[in-house]
Amino acid sequence: MQNFDLHMHTTYCDGKDSAEAMVLSAIENGLAFAGISGHSFTPHDQSYCMSREGTQKYIDEIRGLKEKYAGSITLLLGTELDRYADIDLSPYDYYIGSVHYIFSEEGRKKRDEILARHTGGAALGAADAEVNASDAELEALIKYEDWSPVDDYAEDLCRFAFREEGIAVNETDAALLEGDPVRRKSKMLDVAELYFDTVGSIISATDCDMIGHFDLITKFTEGWGFGPGGNVISKTRCGAAEFVSELFDTSDERYIAAWKKAIDRIFDDCAERYRNGYRNRLEKLGVLQAGDKPVFEINTGAISKGYRTLPYPAADQIEYIKSKGGVLILSSDSHAAGTICSGFEEFANLVNIPD
Numbered sequence: 001m002q003n004f005d006l007h008m009h010t011t012y013c014d015g016k017d018s019a020e021a022m023v024l025s026a027i028e029n030g031l032a033f034a035g036i037s038g039h040s041f042t043p044h045d046q047s048y049c050m051s052r053e054g055t056q057k058y059i060d061e062i063r064g065l066k067e068k069y070a071g072s073i074t075l076l077l078g079t080e081l082d083r084y085a086d087i088d089l090s091p092y093d094y095y096i097g098s099v100h101y102i103f104s105e106e107g108r109k110k111r112d113e114i115l116a117r118h119t120g121g122a123a124l125g126a127a128d129a130e131v132n133a134s135d136a137e138l139e140a141l142i143k144y145e146d147w148s149p150v151d152d153y154a155e156d157l158c159r160f161a162f163r164e165e166g167i168a169v170n171e172t173d174a175a176l177l178e179g180d181p182v183r184r185k186s187k188m189l190d191v192a193e194l195y196f197d198t199v200g201s202i203i204s205a206t207d208c209d210m211i212g213h214f215d216l217i218t219k220f221t222e223g224w225g226f227g228p229g230g231n232v233i234s235k236t237r238c239g240a241a242e243f244v245s246e247l248f249d250t251s252d253e254r255y256i257a258a259w260k261k262a263i264d265r266i267f268d269d270c271a272e273r274y275r276n277g278y279r280n281r282l283e284k285l286g287v288l289q290a291g292d293k294p295v296f297e298i299n300t301g302a303i304s305k306g307y308r309t310l311p312y313p314a315a316d317q318i319e320y321i322k323s324k325g326g327v328l329i330l331s332s333d334s335h336a337a338g339t340i341c342s343g344f345e346e347f348a349n350l351v352n353i354p355d
C-alpha cells in the first residue's frame with residue numbers, strides 16, 4: 001500500500017481531531033510520511049480555514065511534533081492552499097493547490113486591486129497593518145456576486161449561476177429552478193467552465209506541488225440535487241420523481257472540453273516550470289518522483305464523509321491524466337484521525353507513481 005498520506009486537517013481549521021491525534025493515527029497506519037495540510041487563510045471567507053493567529057500556532061505545533069515523532073514517522077508541514085488564499089508560503093514543506101471558490105470576473109478584479117493596493121498582501125510580505133486592511137476589504141466581497149463556494153452546499157453554485165437575474169439569495173431556491181431546463185443546464189455549464197478554468201490556472205497561480213480534488217465541483221452530483229422548496233436532498237431518500245434538477249451533465253461535450261483544457265494547461269505549466277529549474281518539493285523530500293509531470297491526488301475524502309462512493313477525479317479524468325504520464329497519489333483528505341488512509345486499499349489500482 002502507498003506509504004504516505006499528505007492531505008489531513010486538524011482542529012486548527014475544520015478538522016475534528018488534534019494534530020497529535022492525526023500523527024498517532026498515521027503511525028498506527030504504518031505510514032512512512034504524513035503530511036498535515038491545514039486550510040490556508042482565505043480572507044474573503046474565514047468560516048472553515050485556519051485564522052492568521054492560528055496558522056502560526058499550527059506551524060509551531062507541527063514543527064514540535066516533527067521532532068517528537070521523528071523516530072516513528074517523517075512528518076511534513078503542509079497546507080492546502082486555496083487558489084484565493086493570501087498567506088506567506090515560506091514555512092511549508094509542500095502545498096496542495098485546491099479550488100474551493102469560483103470568482104466572477106468582477107470579483108477577481110476587485111480582489112487583485114485590493115491586494116495590489118496593500119502591497120500584495122501577506123503572500124508578498126506586506127506589513128501587518130496592510131495585511132489587516134486588505135483582509136477587511138477582501139472579507140467585504142459579496143458572496144454569490146463576487147464569489148461562491150464550490151463545495152459548501154449544492155445551491156451555492158446555482159445561486160452564483162443565476163446571480164445576474166435578480167434572484168435574491170434569501171429567496172426560495174425554487175425560483176432558481178423555474179424556466180427552461182436547457183437554459184438552466186447551459187448556465188450550470190458556464191459555472192463548470194469557470195471552475196475548470198480556475199483549476200487549470202492552479203500551477204501558475206500557486207506553484208503548488210500537487211493538485212487537490214480536481215473535480216470537486218461534482219461533490220453533489222452523485223445522488224444529490226434540489227427538492228421542492230430548494231433544500232438539498234438525496235435522490236435515494238426522496239425518490240426520482242421529486243428530484244428537480246441535475247447539477248451538471250458530466251457527459252456534455254462542454255463539460256468534457258473544460259476539464260481536458262484544465263489538465264492540458266496543468267501539464268504545460270508543470271513542464272515549463274521544470275524547464276525553468278523548479279523541482280517538486282515532494283520529490284526533494286523523498287516522497288515520490290514527479291519530474292516535469294503534475295501530481296494529482298485521488299481524493300477519498302468525500303467517500304468517508306458520505307457524499308460520494310467514488311473518489312475525485314472521475315474515472316475518465318484519471319485515464320486522461322495517466323495517458324499523459326501524470327502522477328496519481330491517494331489522499332484521504334481526513335478531517336478526523338479515524339479516516340487516515342481511508343479507501344487506500346480499495347483504490348490502490350488507480351495510483352500511478354513512477355519508480
Ligand SMILES: [Fe+2]
Pocket residue numbers: 080098100212213
Ligand atoms: Fe479541499
